[in-house]
Amino acid sequence: MKEQHSPWDIRLEHLRVGYGSRVVLDDINAVLPGGKITVILGESGGGKSTLLRHVIGLSRPMQGHILYGGQDLFALPERQFRRVRRRFGVLFQDGALLGSLTLAENVGLPLHEHTRLPKATIRATVLRILELVGLAEFADYYPNELSGGMKKRG
Ligand SMILES: Nc1ncnc2c1ncn2[C@@H]1O[C@H](COP(=O)(O)OP(=O)(O)OP(=O)(O)O)[C@@H](O)[C@H]1O
Numbered sequence: 001m002k003e004q005h006s007p008w009d010i011r012l013e014h015l016r017v018g019y020g021s022r023v024v025l026d027d028i029n030a031v032l033p034g035g036k037i038t039v040i041l042g043e044s045g046g047g048k049s050t051l052l053r054h055v056i057g058l059s060r061p062m063q064g065h066i067l068y069g070g071q072d073l074f075a076l077p078e079r080q081f082r083r084v085r086r087r088f089g090v091l092f093q094d095g096a097l098l099g100s101l102t103l104a105e106n107v108g109l110p111l112h113e114h115t116r117l118p119k120a121t122i123r124a125t126v127l128r129i130l131e132l133v134g135l136a137e138f139a140d141y142y143p144n145e146l147s148g149g150m151k152k153r154g
């Protein structure tokens with residue numbers, strides 16, 4: 001069967017990732033097909049989170065390439081690199097809401113950082129989003145007042 005390529009494919013080529021001089025994963029070659037769900041399986045401590053940190057551009061690989069639609073993520077000019085990174089959404093293992101901000105402030109943070117929308121507009125948008133996941137009434141709660149599942153939905 002002919003291989004299908006989408007401009008949304010993510011390709012990993014001879015990827016080596018790790019921390020300092022410590023290699024966690026080496027020579028990873030894979031295609032994560034655009035529009036599909038890819039599952040990464042592995043033992044605890046095997047390097048799944050480490051791999052994802054690199055794929056979304058949070059850390060620079062020790063070696064090899066991460067290609068988005070054929071373009072090397074780490075060879076992109078800064079502006080384009082930031083534009084690609086803004087398309088990523090990440091649900092962290094531990095929720096990763098900022099403890100000093102309310103749920104609504106956490107959810108509104110990307111809009112606050114990346115747009116010039118007025119506060120009231122951001123608040124209204126955030127409340128609409130929280131409504132969708134059944135958390136509107138918890139908008140002004142702090143993360144430590146929410147359950148694990150509620151934090152993930154936030
Ligand atoms: N920030 C870090 N600095 C140094 N080493 C790290 C760091 N984060 C993870 N490691 C090491 O990298 C290896 C892979 O960890 P990683 O978090 O990628 O595993 P994982 O596959 O996501 O595990 P789990 O299923 O438990 O979430 C582990 O040996 C861990 O000690």
Ligand SMILES: [Mg+2]
Binds near residue numbers: 048049093
């Ligand atoms: Mg992990």
